[in-house]
Each structure stands twice: as structure tokens, then as C-alpha cells.
Amino acid sequence: MTIDPEIARWCSRPIDTGHPGWILTPLVLGPEGVPVVTDAGQATAAPEVVVLSAMAHGQGDAAEAIGVAFLAAAAGLDQERRAMYGDLVLSSLNAAARRTLEAMMKAGYEFQSEFARSYVAKGKIEAKAQAVLAVLEARAIEVPAEVRERVLASTDLAELDRWIRRAAVISDARELLATNGS
Structure with missing residues (x-):
């Protein structure tokens, strides 16, 4: 071929x-x-x-x-x-x-296929996960491997949005994963 x-x-x-x-x-x-x-x-x-x-x-x-x-x-x-x-x-x-x-x-084209929509969503998820880690690192907060893995494994945009806001105010990266507060 x-x-x-x-x-x-x-x-x-x-x-x-x-x-x-x-x-x-x-x-x-x-x-x-x-x-x-x-x-x-x-x-x-x-x-x-x-x-x-x-x-x-x-x-x-x-x-x-x-x-x-x-x-x-x-x-x-x-x-x-x-x-x-x-x-x-x-x-x-x-x-x-x-x-x-x-x-x-x-131009705001709405993708018709699940293929394209899934890749757009994947890109958003990856960007938000990286934003969470970037905020923590910019604040000189050490990010343990288990926290990094959990953030990078998340596929929930709402959860990642909460974590971005929380990363701006916590003092320990483990607090990011706490279920109380937002």
C-alpha cells in the first residue's frame, strides 16, 4: 500500500x-x-x-x-x-x-461527532488539572505524588473547578482532596 x-x-x-x-x-x-x-x-x-x-x-x-x-x-x-x-x-x-x-x-462550530466532542472535553479536563497543580506550585506548596495522581486522574470538570479555587487558599496540598468545604 x-x-x-x-x-x-x-x-x-x-x-x-x-x-x-x-x-x-x-x-x-x-x-x-x-x-x-x-x-x-x-x-x-x-x-x-x-x-x-x-x-x-x-x-x-x-x-x-x-x-x-x-x-x-x-x-x-x-x-x-x-x-x-x-x-x-x-x-x-x-x-x-x-x-x-x-x-x-x-467560529463556534458545534461538533457533530462524539469523537470531536470527546477530544475537546479531554483537553478541557487536562487543562484544568494542570491549572490545579500550577496554582499549588506557584504558591510553593509541595504536591505529594498521591495528590498529583488524583488530580491528573480526575475526569470531573466541576471537581477540578472546585480544586482550582481551593488550591488558591489551602496551605497543604492534601487539603485539596478533603470533602468538606469548597
């Missing part, structure tokens, strides 16, 4: 093995063998094909449409495949398509 048409042609040339009558013809998948998937329905029905489409055609004119189609398909994938496929798709798109998608996000 290759995204380069010339390499596909070169790799698909028959190979004479030297055995009479036995010539090996390699099976090669090049960009011309991969459909350009820009339809959300097609992408949802065959998410692996839209990933291949992004890899084969993500540098071309259809890159943005392929990326949007993938976001629709990602909603039906388990978290592990969503993450892996999403990374492959995003890394395969040209810079212009990525810029366009970023502009859509900045």
Missing part, C-alpha cells in the same frame, strides 16, 4: 522468480484504488475506508470534505479506534484543510 502513484506502479510490476512459468504479480493498493469518501453515510458505513481515503487523498482538493466525513463516522467507533483513526486522518490532511477545520472550531 502506498499513497505515491509512481511507487504503486513500480511495486506492481511482475517479478520473474526464475521458476519456469511462475511470475509473481504483487498486489499493490495505490491512491487510484482508494475511493475519495466525502459522504458522511459512506464514511459511517465503512470508517476504515474513509481513513484510507484521507491517507490516499488528504493532500488534495477533497481533504476538508474527507475530514468532515470522518468526524461523522467517528461517532460510531469505540474510543480506541476513534483515537487511532482520528490521528491517522488528521495527520494525513493538508495544512489548508486543517486550518479550515480549526477556523470552524474557533
Whole structure:
């Protein structure tokens, strides 16, 4: 498999093995063998094909449409495949398509797929957890490993918001995890 048409042609040339009558013809998948998937329905029905489409055609004119189609398909994938496929798709798109998608996000675009929403939420959670630790460290409060691990493991935005406020007034990092007060 290759995204380069010339390499596909070169790799698909028959190979004479030297055995009479036995010539090996390699099976090669090049960009011309991969459909350009820009339809959300097609992408949802065959998410692996839209990933291949992004890899084969993500540098071309259809890159943005392929990326949007993938976001629709990602909603039906388990978290592990969503993450892996999403990374492959995003890394395969040209810079212009990525810029366009970023502009859509900045303009208040509401993500339609669970894939995109989950990554936005994950980013917010990670940022708030880092903010809790940054406040404690800025106040020169030692943060024990168990507190650091608990903060970084939290997935509750409301809890992290409480901890940010609490980090500004406590004198010992262990107080952060106390259940009384806010």
C-alpha cells in the first residue's frame, strides 16, 4: 500500500522468480484504488475506508470534505479506534484543510461527532488539572505524588473547578482532596 502513484506502479510490476512459468504479480493498493469518501453515510458505513481515503487523498482538493466525513463516522467507533483513526486522518490532511477545520472550531462550530466532542472535553479536563497543580506550585506548596495522581486522574470538570479555587487558599496540598468545604 502506498499513497505515491509512481511507487504503486513500480511495486506492481511482475517479478520473474526464475521458476519456469511462475511470475509473481504483487498486489499493490495505490491512491487510484482508494475511493475519495466525502459522504458522511459512506464514511459511517465503512470508517476504515474513509481513513484510507484521507491517507490516499488528504493532500488534495477533497481533504476538508474527507475530514468532515470522518468526524461523522467517528461517532460510531469505540474510543480506541476513534483515537487511532482520528490521528491517522488528521495527520494525513493538508495544512489548508486543517486550518479550515480549526477556523470552524474557533467560529463556534458545534461538533457533530462524539469523537470531536470527546477530544475537546479531554483537553478541557487536562487543562484544568494542570491549572490545579500550577496554582499549588506557584504558591510553593509541595504536591505529594498521591495528590498529583488524583488530580491528573480526575475526569470531573466541576471537581477540578472546585480544586482550582481551593488550591488558591489551602496551605497543604492534601487539603485539596478533603470533602468538606469548597
